[in-house]
Amino acid sequence: MRAADGKAMTKDAQAQPVRGLDEQICFAVYSAAHAFNRAYRPFLAELGLTYPQYLVMLVLWEQDGQSVKAIGERLMLDSGTLTPLLKRLEGNGLILRKRGREDERQVLVELTEAGRVLHEKAGRSANPVPCAVEDSGVPPARLLEEVRALREALLRRAAAED
Amino acid sequence: MRAADGKAMTKDAQAQPVRGLDEQICFAVYSAAHAFNRAYRPFLAELGLTYPQYLVMLVLWEQDGQSVKAIGERLMLDSGTLTPLLKRLEGNGLILRKRGREDERQVLVELTEAGRVLHEKAGRSANPVPCAVEDSGVPPARLLEEVRALREALLRRAAAED
């Protein structure tokens, strides 16, 4: 866990009249996540991946041979989500799953040749999403930082809840 | 549909080297959506709702008696998602589903007394999420507008893809 900066939380949760849908940041983020999914679909269909599978591939393209645990920490997903997803990627010939020799509890995930080739293909395919981000007119660097700050604050609250 | 301002899209999708996970706004939004879910969980557990069910209740609390179609347009969800979700809400006694008398293809969704009472209860329960948003230090009004602008740009791209 990062960000144990000791700064006290500003206040406690309190009862409040329920806000309408359109004033809620949570719905904006929720629906934006769906919109990303839709915008990515044609690009990912060319690669034969779903969006969560693409995220796993991004993690492996950054560093091959990671454990399920390490992938899960990177993506904030648990084994109940990753195990079947990784089995599908293995079934499609993009990765191999093998028990660690040193610690046999671990499962190490390695790219196959096809998995590495897909990295090149992804780089050559037209990705519509960065353009859409640009179209939105929102400065990407600032938005990235704001959404990350929001996520971290939410995770701190969730962890503090009990 | 809003925002048909006639402004041409700035450029077409192009091939680009694949960016790392941490530079991608899509992953920031995706993981922030999960973080909202986690932060909401204890609040929603008190109400006996999941997050998507809470969204449906928000829509009905704003206006009772809407059709499945209208709810779906508001939340950007289709009948394959809503039908079983609404049946669960009906099973829990929060709503009633009845065929429209005027147009029998429609199913109208109405709050029960328990569903209305839950609105009051939601208003009295401590909601940790606004506090977390405040903790993040990001100006909420600006963030809301930026995320919405992003979503609309993504949906335009997705619609234009083919």
Add this chain to the structure above:
DNA sequence: AACAATTAGATTGTGCACAATTTAATTTCC
């Protein structure tokens, strides 16, 4: 009236997402 086209929901099948539990391997502590 009659028939095509459209529309509203429901259904089916695939794939996340996560809580809770289980199994097996490893580490810790004595």
Add this chain to the structure above:
DNA sequence: GGAAATTAAATTGTGCACAATCTAATTGTT
């Protein structure tokens, strides 16, 4: 060295999410 605690994955069960398909009702056209 051996029992207890911890850890890594897998499994099970519930609930979204959406594409594709199906059924039934309505609307439009002739």
